[in-house]
Structure formats: structure tokens, C-alpha cells
Amino acid sequence: MYTLYSMQRSGNSYKVRLALARLGIPYKLVEVDILKGESRTPEFLAKNPSGQVPLLEVAPERYLAESNAILWYVAGGSVLAPEDRIVRAEALQWMFFEQHSLEPNIGAAYFWIALIKGGRELQSHAIEDWMENGYRALGVMEKHLARHPYFVGPHFTIADIALYAYTHVAEQCDFDLTRFPAIRAWLDRIQSEPGYVTMDWQPQPLALAQ
Amino acid sequence: MYTLYSMQRSGNSYKVRLALARLGIPYKLVEVDILKGESRTPEFLAKNPSGQVPLLEVAPERYLAESNAILWYVAGGSVLAPEDRIVRAEALQWMFFEQHSLEPNIGAAYFWIALIKGGRELQSHAIEDWMENGYRALGVMEKHLARHPYFVGPHFTIADIALYAYTHVAEQCDFDLTRFPAIRAWLDRIQSEPGYVTMDWQPQPLALAQ
Numbered sequence: 568m569y570t571l572y573s574m575q576r577s578g579n580s581y582k583v584r585l586a587l588a589r590l591g592i593p594y595k596l597v598e599v600d601i602l603k604g605e606s607r608t609p610e611f612l613a614k615n616p617s618g619q620v621p622l623l624e625v626a627p628e629r630y631l632a633e634s635n636a637i638l639w640y641v642a643g644g645s646v647l648a649p650e651d652r653i654v655r656a657e658a659l660q661w662m663f664f665e666q667h668s669l670e671p672n673i674g675a676a677y678f679w680i681a682l683i684k685g686g687r688e689l690q691s692h693a694i695e696d697w698m699e700n701g702y703r704a705l706g707v708m709e710k711h712l713a714r715h716p717y718f719v720g721p722h723f724t725i726a727d728i729a730l731y732a733y734t735h736v737a738e739q740c741d742f743d744l745t746r747f748p749a750i751r752a753w754l755d756r757i758q759s760e761p762g763y764v765t766m767d768w769q770p771q772p773l774a775l776a777q
Numbered sequence: 778m779y780t781l782y783s784m785q786r787s788g789n790s791y792k793v794r795l796a797l798a799r800l801g802i803p804y805k806l807v808e809v810d811i812l813k814g815e816s817r818t819p820e821f822l823a824k825n826p827s828g829q830v831p832l833l834e835v836a837p838e839r840y841l842a843e844s845n846a847i848l849w850y851v852a853g854g855s856v857l858a859p860e861d862r863i864v865r866a867e868a869l870q871w872m873f874f875e876q877h878s879l880e881p882n883i884g885a886a887y888f889w890i891a892l893i894k895g896g897r898e899l900q901s902h903a904i905e906d907w908m909e910n911g912y913r914a915l916g917v918m919e920k921h922l923a924r925h926p927y928f929v930g931p932h933f934t935i936a937d938i939a940l941y942a943y944t945h946v947a948e949q950c951d952f953d954l955t956r957f958p959a960i961r962a963w964l965d966r967i968q969s970e971p972g973y974v975t976m977d978w979q980p981q982p983l984a985l986a987q
Contacts, residue, residue, distance in 0.1 A: 616917045617874065631866055633873040640866035656841055656850035659869075663843040664827065667876045707826045 569594040569641075570624040572614070574601055576682060578674055578732035579634040580621040581766045585728050586638050588770070589762035590645055596770055602682065634732075635662045638725040647725050658719045658726040664707070665729045672701035673733040676740040698741065705747055708734070712749035716756065723760050731757050736766070779804040779851075780834040782824070784811055786892060788884055788942035789844040790831040791976045795938050796848050798980070799972035800855055806980055812892065844942075845872045848935040857935050868929045868936040874917070875939045882911035883943040886950040908951070915957055918944070922959035926966065933970050941967050946976070 571587070571594050573580035587594055599605045599620045606618045615622045615632045623631045623640070631637055642648040649655050676697045679686030687694065708730065711718065718726040735754055738744055744751055757763065781797070781804050783790035797804055809815045809830050816828045825832045825842045833841045833850070841847055852858040859865050886907045889896030897904065918940065921928065928936040945964055948954055954961055967973065 616920050617878065625863060625866075629863075631863075631870060633870040633877075635873050636866050636869035639869055640862060643862045643866070652850065652853045653835060653839075653841075656835075656846050656853070659846035659849055660841060660843040663845050663873070663876055666873055667843070667881070668827065671877070671881065710826050 570597060571595070572597045572599050572611075572620050572622040572624075574599055574620050575769070576766070577601070577620055578677065578736060578766075579619075579670070582634045582728050582732045583621045583623065583637050583641065584768070584770075585731070585764060586641055586647065586725060588764040588768070589647065589728075589760065590642065591762065592641065594770065635666060635725075635729050638662075638728060642725050646722065647728070649719060649724055654720055658724055661718045661726040662729045664704070665733075668700070668704040668707070669730065670733055672697040672704060673737050673740065673742065676701060676742070677733060677736050680740040681736065694741075701737070701742060705734070705737070705742070705744075705750060709747045709749050712753045717753070723757065727753075727757060780807060781805070782807045782809050782821075782830050782832040782834075784809055784830050785979070786976070787811070787830055788887065788946060788976075789829075789880070792844045792938050792942045793831045793833065793847050793851065794978070794980075795941070795974060796851055796857065796935060798974040798978070799857065799938075799970065800852065801972065802851060804980065845876060845935075845939050848872075848938060852935050856932065857938070859929060859934055864930055868934055871928045871936040872939045874914070875943075878910070878914040878917070879940065880943055882907040882914060883947050883950065883952065886911060886952070887943060887946050890950040891946065904951075911947070911952060915944070915947070915952070915954075915960060919957045919959050922963045927963070933967065937963075937967060 569587075569592070571583060573584060573596060575598060584596075599611065601620060605611065606615075606620055612618055614624075614630050617632055619632060621632075621634050621637060623637045625631050625640065631640055639648060649658050676694060679690040679694070683689070717723055718730060731754070734750065779797075779802070781793060783794060783806060785808060809821065811830060815821065816825075816830055822828055824834075824840050827842055829842060831842075831844050831847060833847045835841050835850065841850055849858060859868050886904060889900040889904070893899070927933055928940060941964070944960060945967075
């Protein structure tokens with residue numbers, strides 16, 4: 568059984584929890600509170616030198632980092648992971664876009680505004696850039712979703728999971744989504760997917776009984 | 778034949794040129810000077826709403842963006858793209874690390890210090906962060922390369938190409954690699970790979986004759 572090192576309020580960690588729930592894969596959950604420095608301990612850094620969650624133990628002492636890489640691993644072979652060469656590349660395109668253009672902006676705003684008390688003041692010099700770049704990324708997504716129900720092909724895939732994680736908390740960190748109707752309709756569609764779980768959801772403590 | 782929209786001095790564009798050269802795949806090269814705003818014209822934004830290079834036209838009017846997604850597309854089915862599920866995920870882990878932890882720091886420093894006249898002064902407030910975060914990323918890479926010849930498995934893959942692009946120009950933007958011997962040995966190994974081309978290299982203008 569997988570062990571997932573995750574922080575409950577981390578959007579990157581939520582991606583993996585959402586995929587595992589959708590796929591019905593049981594796992595053991597270990598909460599790592601990065602706000603308390605728990606991802607920077609020598610024990611954790613020995614598992615992931617980048618000092619980040621999520622981290623998946625895929626086999627004893629074999630660890631996989633980076634949320635979007637973990638998505639490809641856990642969803643490999645399922646309907647969530649397109650394997651056709653061009654469709655796979657298009658899914659990857661959106662997932663690299665997410666890590667390069669969306670997460671560093673909306674994710675950073677979410678971290679400092681929604682999670683850190685006083686973060687709005689501490690990061691006041693950076694928030695303007697995050698808002699500008701975050702809105703630019705949302706604009707690119709809106710343009711695509713105005714013509715397509717999902718990011719890749721006609722079905723829900725891990726590309727949607729990757730982009731959903733921070734987009735669905737954007738309003739918690741001052742982004743106004745009223746002028747992005749296609750994004751709001753897509754958020755609703757994802758919440759109607761079978762197996763959908765919220766960010767607060769935790770798996771039953773199955774592992775404890777095993 | 779592919780058409781690649783690329784900027785000669787862009788590390789992200791170089792990744793694709795290096796992979797195509799290694800694979801011996803001919804293509805038509807279109808230079809897009811982002812410093813002159815050529816990636817922000819209405820014509821270019823119609824091809825790629827993110828306004829970035831590289832961009833690959835994989836079929837008439839079908840465009841693929843994001844350098845690392847393009848690498849998976851052009852290398853798909855070749856020895857450069859591992860397809861085993863866990864090895865593929867490990868390659869993706871390093872490629873997402875590259876876009877999230879290396880490129881935004883060394884790539885930004887390279888852009889402002891090596892490409893933009895006066896950039897060191899214009900971005901003086903940000904350079905310290907880029908240096909600190911860039912050195913942290915190099916530290917993670919050094920730790921891995923001290924024990925492995927390449928990033929994934931025993932051979933050169935697109936994960937190496939992705940990480941090579943900005944690492945090999947790090948010294949042009951003030952990073953000191955003397956304390957990263959494993960990285961320097963890896964840079965040398967890549968430069969000895971068959972089909973290696975430098976960042977300055979351009980393909981013969983094959984397309985013009987066709």
C-alpha cells in the first residue's frame with residue numbers, strides 16, 4: 568500500500584488525494600505540516616531532498632516527489648492518464664503550464680493570504696505580481712475552457728486535477744472569478760465527477776487496521 | 778515536417794533543438810525574438826495564448842507549447858523517453874522540478890543578467906532570491922548526480938536535456954559551479970553525447986529547399 572506524505576491544506580498534496588480517491592486506491596496518509604518545518608527535518612530531507620510535499624512512497628524506501636509526476640504514476644494505465652502520444656503531450660503541456668504559470672502565482676497567494684496569519688502584509692511587495700500573473704494564467708485557461716469541456720479531450724483527466732487544485736481556492740486569496748464563466752462551469756463539472764472529494768476530506772484510517 | 782518557433786538564446790527553446798538534433802529529426806526553424814515582443818503579437822498569441830517559445834507545430838494548425846511537454850512528444854518512442862511506469866514518473870519528477878525550482882531562478886537570472894542590458898540593475902531586488910533558490914536547486918541536483926551518472930536510469934534521457942539547458946549557462950549569470958563537481962562532470966558527459974549541439978547551433982535550412 569502506498570504511503571502519501573501530504574499536508575491537508577496544500578493544493579499540490581490535494582491533487583494526489585483527489586486522484587487516489589477517484590481511482591479508489593487505498594493508501595496510508597502521513598500529515599506533514601510544512602508551516603511547522605516538518606518538511607525540513609533531516610528525516611524528511613532524506614526521503615525528499617527538495618523538502619516538499621506531496622511525496623509518495625511507491626515501494627519500501629522508494630520515493631516519488633512532484634505532485635504532477637505522482638499523478639502520472641498513480642493514474643498510469645487508467646482513464647485519467649491519456650497515453651496517445653499527442654494527447655499525452657497536450658496533458659503534459661497543461662500540467663507544466665500549471666507548475667510554471669498558475670501554481671507559483673495563485674499557489675503563492677493562497678499560501679501567504681489564506682494560510683499564513685499576517686501574510687498579506689509580509690508579502691505585500693509580491694502580491695501585485697502574483698495577482699497580475701495569476702490573472703494572466705486564468706485568462707489562458709478561460710480561453711481554452713470556453714471551447715472545450717476539459718483541458719484534454721472529452722473527459723476528465725489528471726490535467727484537470729492538476730489545474731483544479733489551486734484554481735478552486737483562488738477566491739480564498741482575493742482572485743475574482745466572476746469574469747471567468749467557463750472556468751466556473753468547469754469547476755462545477757469537476758465537483759460533479761464520480762469519486763470527487765473536497766480538500767478537507769481524509770481517507771478512512773484503513774492503514775491503521777492493517 | 779515540424780515547424781519549431783524558437784529563440785536562439787532561450788534555454789527552453791534550446792532543449793527542443795538539442796533533442797531534435799540528437800534524434801536526427803529535420804525541422805523548419807522560425808526565430809521569434811521575445812526581446813522585441815515577437816511572442817506577443819496577435820498572430821503568435823493565436824498560435825500560443827501563453828505567448829511563449831518554444832512552440833512546435835506538430836501538424837497543420839496544431840500547436841504544442843511548454844518545452845518539457847514538447848520533449849515528451851518529439852522523443853516519444855525513442856531511447857530518450859523512458860516508458861516504464863516508475864521510470865517515466867521519475868523522469869517527470871525531475872522535469873517538473875526543473876520548471877518549478879531551477880528555471881524560474883537560473884532561467885530568470887540568465888534572462889536579466891546575460892540577455893538584458895542593464896538587467897542586473899533593473900532586477901536587483903529579485904536577484905538575491907534567484908541566487909538563493911537557484912543554489913538550493915543545484916544542491917539537490919548535485920546530491921543526486923554524486924550517486925548517479927544521469928537523472929534517470931543509466932542513460933541520457935530528456936530529463937537530462939531539460940535540466941542541462943539552464944544549468945549549462947549558470948556561470949554566465951553569476952552562479953559559481955566550482956563547488957558542484959558532480960554537476961560539472963555531468964555537463965561534460967552530456968557534451969560528449971552523440972548528436973550534441975551547442976546553443977548557438979542552427980539546423981541547415983533544409984526546409985527552404987522543400
